[in-house]
């Protein structure tokens with residue numbers, strides 16, 4: 001009995017701290033934390049293996065709060081269990097420079113495992129984390145040495161489950177049998193517009209059963225013992241992911257707002273807080289009160305976590321004795337250190353002169369990288385034969401089988417993006433994804449979050465222009481390159497041939513603190529003859545002078561990817577006509593923008609204003625490099641279904657057109 005009342009005291013401590021946090025900020029979401037407090041407390045108090053003193057400890061359980069609007073709950077838990085998040089930070093909720101932003105942000109707060117807020121993304125991240133745990137476990141664990149062995153827990157909400165991305169990720173997780181993934185569904189029947197019954201009448205239990213999940217509940221989401229035994233049951237099922245359907249009440253305890261949408265996104269207000277205190281027999285009139293017994297009890301997490309971590313370190317020391325090479329490899333993967341020789345396989349590739357599509361060149365490079373970089377893992381959304389992203393000799397990952405390196409995301413681009421973010425966040429993996437560039441739209445929200453979180457995910461996008469040809473405008477990207485370039489923190493790379501592809505990969509792997517988009521052609525491209533052109537290492541600087549007829553050019557042609565060949569042809573034509581021309585290959589605007597002004601001015605001297613860009617995509621944005629006096633050749637309409645060569649002719653992306661634009665600028 002005594003313990004039960006201590007549980008209640010702790011739960012109400014969490015509940016009221018979250019209420020006060022939102023009230024002080026005069027903005028935020030109290031209702032979800034109030035309803036989720038019981039299940040979050042039970043999970044954190046009785047199950048979650050974590051160390052507040054070392055939030056990055058590799059074998060900790062992961063906890064994702066997918067409805068990020070409930071952030072006040074997470075901050076409260078972090079504060080009370082002893083993370084470096086003082087009460088002062090709760091009082092600075094949502095304020096400038098605080099560690100308590102409106103929605104949880106990875107990197108801003110110790111213990112926040114993922115940036116959440118866009119509903120459904122956290123669900124996908126959790127799947128990626130659980131998958132990575134299984135992958136590392138199956139590669140590194142040895143009999144009697146379960147060195148990687150943790151759970152991934154998530155709270156998910158009505159909104160999360162309504163988002164399609166959750167269905168994609170759930171289907172994948174169920175098929176793969178991610179038995180150590182456990183989700184608690186905050187089934188409160190309320191979202192912003194009111195009762196979910198107006199739009200969400202499905203049977204969630206049956207839905208998840210059909211995904212081959214282990215479904216528990218509906219249980220009373222306010223009953224500690226029910227929640228506790230449900231989590232125990234979930235842990236016992238090792239072959240399937242579990243979802244525990246927890247019936248809760250949004251705004252739990254508030255006499256006038258409980259169960260109503262009005263509890264979702266507004267502070268309760270002082271009067272309602274008083275009524276809630278009365279209603280829940282909360283005897284403390286001061287806001288931000290932590291009763292000593294509750295603080296002491298929740299604070300036990302610190303010693304418990306440290307003991308867990310110490311135990312793990314001791315086990316890892318034993319493992320290291322028995323398996324020194326594996327231990328080193330695991331250490332390197334988890335710490336994000338690239339093996340010393342990872343680039344060895346890149347030497348001497350593509351000495352042949354046969355034309356090759358950059359997608360195919362990329363496939364060769366990826367296989368070379370894979371040999372020296374065991375953390376490299378990924379797959380495509382059912383397009384590996386087209387995107388050339390299979391890692392030969394690296395084995396498959398599939399239902400119940402996690403030791404290979406080739407993932408099969410299925411035709412699920414959006415979940416692919418979120419799962420890959422989760423993999424990168426987990427640590428120990430450098431994930432890549434793949435599909436056609438035009439379908440980057442289907443994963444854009446996750447790409448944006450990958451960039452916001454500064455995660456190293458490499459997005460391979462092939463079929464990168466109207467060069468796709470006969471498949472027609474549905475498959476021909478137009479605005480995609482330019483719109484991806486507008487995502488802050490994302491590097492877009494579009495190499496011109498096989499040799500630039502090698503360097504583009506080198507840059508993407510070296511970029512440990514952010515994602516990279518790789519845009520590759522379907523069609524073959526000649527290999528640029530480096531005996532007469534500048535070396536491909538210029539790619540590492542984003543843009544470089546590939547060729548020029550004179551070192552005081554009258555006109556500069558800037559091109560990316562497949563259009564570099566067109567630029568070279570027109571440059572040579574112009575120089576034969578007596579117009580001194582420079583051709584700049586610019587595979588990555590972002591990497592170029594990071595260079596010194598001196599270098600940038602060397603490649604694009606400010607005094608030379610006759611500039612033409614050529615890229616088979618939207619021209620809007622090229623003004624940045626060609627200036628107001630320049631011209632751009634590209635695509636500002638949809639393409640068409642026809643052979644690629646015909647399309648380039650018909651849409652005027654030709655050496656003649658580029659030369660004509662250049663002539664206009666210099667005469």
Ligand SMILES: Cc1ncc(C[n+]2csc(CCOP(=O)(O)OP(=O)(O)O)c2C)c(N)n1
Pocket residue numbers: 031032067069117118119120157158159160163188190191192250264
């Ligand atoms: C992708 C996305 N769309 C819309 C929103 C805005 N939004 C925030 S919470 C929410 C729904 C709230 O319902 P639920 O998930 O059940 O949370 P509860 O109200 O129960 O706390 C919406 C639409 C969002 N955060 N993400």
Ligand SMILES: [Mg+2]
Pocket residue numbers: 157158159186187188189190191
């Ligand atoms: Mg809800």
